[in-house]
Amino acid sequence: RLAEHFEKEGDKAKALSYYESTFRRLLLAKDARAADEVWLKIIDIGPSGWAFVQAVEEDLAKSRDREKAGTYLSLLASALAGRKDFDRALFYFKKALEGLPKNDSIRADLVAAYKARYASHTHLDRFIKISKIENKSEPIFEAIKTLERHITFDVGRYVYHRSWGV
Secondary structure (H helix, E strand, O other), X not given: OHHHHHHHHOOHHHHHHXXXXXXXXXXXXXXXXXXXXXXXXXXXXXXXXXXXXXXXXXXXXXXXXXXXXXXXHHHHHHHHHHOOOHHHHHHHHHHHHHHOOOOHHHHHHHHHHHHHHOOOOOOHHHHHHHHOOOOOOOOHHHHHHHHHHHHOOXXXXXXXXXXXXX
16 A cells, blocks of 8 residues: 555655565465566566566575566566567566476567567578577577577677687
C-alpha cells in the first residue's frame, strides 16, 4: 500500500523501494501470484539496479526455482528492449536462458535484441546464420558464443594482432 501511495504521489524512487522489498518478501513467502503482480510494477518503473536483480536471482536459486527466475528475467529483458536499452536486455535475456534454455520465445526475443542492437552491422545476418542461433536444435549458449565472437568484426572496426604487430 505504501508503494502504491508513493507511486500515486509521483515519488517513483520510494515506490520502487517499497515494491522491491515487498517483492522479496512475497518470494520468501512463496506467494507467486502476488509476486508476479509486484514484479510487473517493478518492471514498469524500472528496477533500482543490478544488486536488486541479483538478489532476486539468488533468492530464487535458493528455492531451486530457476524457471521462475528465467521468466522474471525475460520479462525484464523484454521491457528493457522496449526501452531500447539493448545491451542490458541482451544481458538479461542470456541470464533468463540459464533458467529456461529450451524456451523458444526467449531465444527469438534474444535474436531480435541482437538484430536491433547491431542493426548497423554490415554482416549481421550472415553471422546470425553462421552461429545457428535461430536454429532451435542448436545449443543456445554455443550459438551465442559463436555469434558474439563473429560480431566483433565489422568494416571500420579494428583489432590488434600481437604477433603481426598490426
